[in-house]
Amino acid sequence: MTTMPNANGTRHTAHPWDSPAYEILTRHKLLRDDWRVESYDELDTRPGNSTPLRNLLYRLFCCWNPALKTAEVPSGCVRKMEDGRGGFAFLGHSGPKQGIHLYWDLFYRINETAKINGANGTNGMIINTGDRWIVVVPQGFIGLAEDMGQPILLPPGLHQWRSATMAFSQCVDLTKPVINLGPYTLLTVDRGYEAVTQNNGKQEVLAGGEVHLLTHRNHKFEKFITKKIQTDDLQRLEVMTGDNVLMQVDGTVCWQIDDVQLCAEKAAETMHVSTGAKADSVGHDGKILQATTGTIRKLRMDVLKQADASLSALVGKVNFSDTFSPATMVQTGVAPVPTVLGTASDPAGGRATDEPHDPSILFNVDKLNDAVSHANNMTMRYGVQILSINIISAKPANDALMQSLAKGAVAAAEAQQLEITARGRAKAETIMAEGQASAEVTRAEGSKAAAKLLNEEMVAVQLAYISSTGEAMAKAGSSLILGNSPSEMGSMLLANPEIFHTKQRARPAAAAAGEAGR
Secondary structure (H helix, E strand, O other): OEEEOOOOEEEEOOOOOOOHHHHHHHHHEOOOOOOEOOOOEEEOOOOOOOOOOHHHHHHHOOOOOEEEEEOOOOOEEEEEEEEOOEEEEEEEOOOOOOOOOEEOOOOOEEEEEHHHHOOOOOEEEEEEOOEEEEEEEOOEEEEEEEEEEEEEEEEEEEEEEEOEEEEEEEEEEOHHHOOEEEEEEEEOOOOOOOEEEEEEEEEEEEEEEEEEEEEEEEEEEEEEEEOEEEEEEEEEEEEEEEOOOOEEEEEEHHHHHHHHHHHHHHHOOOOOOOOOOOOOOOOOOEEEEEHHHHOOOOHHHHHHHHHHHHHHHHHOOOOHHHHHHHHHHHHHHHOOOOOOOOOOOOOOOOHHHHHHHOHHHHHHHHHHHHHHHHHHHHHHHOOOOEEEEEEEEEHHHHHOHHHHHHHHHHHHHHHHHHHHHHHHHHHHHHHHHHHHHOOOOOOOOHHEEEEEEEHHHHHHHHHHHHHHHHHHHHHHOOOOOOOOOHHHHHHHHOOOOHHHHHHHHHHHHHHHHHHHHO
16 A cells, blocks of 8 residues: 555555546445455464474374374465364464464364465455455455445455455456446446436436446346437338339438437336346346347337338329439420439539429438428437438339330430530531621721721822832833823823723722721
8 A cells, every 4th residue: 555645735545446447436435445454464364383393393203193283384375274163263474483383283174275366367366264254356346245234345455354244255347337236236338328227116317428326226227228320221111102103212211319318218118027138137247138238129110110101201292203204304304313312413414494493302302301300200209319311212113114214214315415416516506607707807897997097198098009000000011111200190191091091990999998998
């Protein structure tokens, strides 16, 4: 035993049971250290009273004497002895004689040797002779003893007592979730679970993440109930639709227990008449006879039946010819696109549409949520919340109808492919026409800008006039030598009729260009 500082600086005695494993028992002051000893030397044993030489001499010269009793006790051991008069004792290794014993008594009986340091980590060590007990309780265990019907809990360590009424029962492992300690029951409830107990007929639910102690015999543990999310498969349903088509529907249901108190009162089976293998109870050794976390079997069946009923009600609203037939898509141009619960789907493929779209009712998020609400109206009465009902597949039970739908689906896919191809070609032609129109407009705007520039610049007009005159003379095959002044140009031009007529044609062209510029 060691000492440890407190928060205020003082020191206190530290026990091996000062740990979270023993916290609940320490809080209720159930651990008894009245019979605990700190070391082997503190054990109440008979010390040695002889020497090896003395014992040898007595055995040589008095071997015929039945009253001679000798014994040797190794270190860390004790030896049981009966005095023949109803008394018992332990022979030890203590004293100056170091475990060498010699007794003259005709009725003494010296029995086997027991090793105290031979205790293993699971069962401890129990040494008993008559009304004398030496018990070693390992760390992580509780020693359970009884004294005249009253339970006594021994903490880890070495214990010794002498009593005609107090007897040791067993070492109990604290790692078990349910521990029976006489009239007490120690419960370790993991987070995510809650424990249902009955206290004199009154139901009590103990929270998870803690260790609880049931302090009397009539405060009984019933079962653990999980609050974890459960996902179960809905067995294949065969349900008639609104237009009398037999459908096969596969799905899942996701649910959890929301109120354990209400669930235990209204739905879960808690009382058991017998403690057989089929009962959800705890045996005398603390072992759970059947996994109590599986006691929601009945509850699971109730939830699945209610989910089946709600899903059947949803399927009963389906008009198969309107929501599933591919011919409907061909006729209306709108395909029923299934949606996944919790996600959004764009049935128009990103294109705006003025027509309202109603996807398949079986895969519609709002309709599935309505089915969940319909189921919760019943299940919330016994503390269960259904989180979602999902449809994995839905198909007609009639094979001929399935083949017909497959052919219709192929036809619908081909029609949709042709429609997409036609749209692509029309869009390409539209783009080409728009490009040509844009080019014509650009050319017209360029001509208009050029005419305007010619009208504004007179020098450019004169140069264009001379250029036109030169081209006309070249076509006529004439060569002229101009005079010293521009005034002489007119007479020379009139000498050639071809030049004259070209000049006459050039003037109206220039005038028209000027008008266009204005």
